[in-house]
Amino acid sequence: MKIDFANLQHQYQLYKKEIDLAIQSVLDKSNYIMGDEVSLLERQLERxxxxxxxITCSNGTDALTLSMKALNISAGDEVITTPFTFIATAETIAMLGAIPVFVDVEPDTFNIDTTKIISAITSKTKAIMPVSLYGQPSNMLEISDIAKSHGLKVIIDGAQCFGSTYHGESTAKFADIYTTSFFPAKPLGCYGDGGAIFTDNDTYAxxxxxxxxxxxxxxxxxxYIGMTGRLDTIQAAILLAKLPHHKEEILARDNVAQLYNKGLKNIVKTPVVRSDRKSAWAQYTIRVNNRSEFQENLLSKNIPTSIHYPKPLHLQECFQYLNLSSGMFPISEMLSKEVISLPMNPFLKTEEIDYIVDAVTSFCNADN
Known part of the structure; x- marks a missing residue:
């Protein structure tokens, strides 16, 4: 059996007629930049x-940059975020001349530990940027309360969580600005780069x-001094064709996750999703010992895996100027050595999940 990690080709074949017609429509009109499909997609994303x-844009990284520029975050300002995330989260802060201030994460949800945020706030702090890692929102009510009491803004890095909910509502409703990515492998992906920014604030928009x-x-x-941050019309057309299927795919992803949870209970440390939120399951990420051997063992059985992320941001060479060192964020450092993501997509079959579960169980039992 050979398992596909993201199954993008299978998804394309399912929606091929709608996607091909959407692309052809753009080609027929030859309106490749800010065509009608862009504004139509934005209205549907609002709904x-x-x-x-x-507001659609070129990618999830630019979505963060545009959001911070809208909030006038600039050189010398501080933005609180997590070191256990993709580089774009802190990279965009640094690119604006602002200072990323890291706060460690929870060991079970992998999201920012809200109990540690207040101690990181200074007179230079302008915003908090929680990351909805692997698809699950952070504790947004507590983050919102902290932000309001200290006069701060909240930008959610939701690159991995489009379609997730918090207290029964879209995660986008729980921040001054919410951003997401439409990179092909995301829960809702286009066929290149793409992103979007969401806000209820007219001025920011x-x-x-x-x-x-x-x-x-x-x-x-x-x-203003701006940038080229538009979403291509062809990518907007592809997303328009895929968006009607997104809620169904999120439910299917959750079903895959629950089957994993059931099969791997008491075998490995499985993901924890708090009861007040629903994950978009961008990744299904477990924690294991002997990760290199584990990964090699699964690969020998044609099961692909991925590691998100093997080195926390505070230990990256590009952030040496922050003078941070090993041991400062122990949970992030521990997770970086243990996490590994199993195949996750809406189209995994039950027999494929069973095959993966059996392979994980076999390795872990032998390892013990």
Missing amino acids: FTSTKHA EKIRMLRVHGQNERYHHK
């Missing part, structure tokens, strides 16, 4: 998330729309 404004087209408020009139 999906129940947010007032959805207006500024972000200008910033993504070089700060223009009208053609060749530039109010």
